[in-house]
Amino acid sequence: MLVVIVVTCNLIITILNLYLTWKIWQIRKCLSCYADILVDLEENLAIIFRESPASILEVSLEIYRLKNNYETWEKYSNMIKKSLFIFDLIYRVYKKKLR
16 A cells, blocks of 8 residues: 555656656757847847948038038028028119109
């Protein structure tokens, strides 16, 4: 009778150990998949960050160029506005003299 109890307890312990082993194997498999995803992500981010300084420099140079173009066009625009204002003033004075 005692042998049956010991064998039953050992069988239960063995089944529990098998279940735990199976669960640990599933967790290991899942973690391995996540590790692969993180490695791929790290490689992609390394590529992006390696190319970022050049892209940032290109964009900043383009912004600088556009800003200079804008300032130039703004000067021309102001000159044209002043010229039109002067022409309008001359026209008004001339129109008043004709009356």
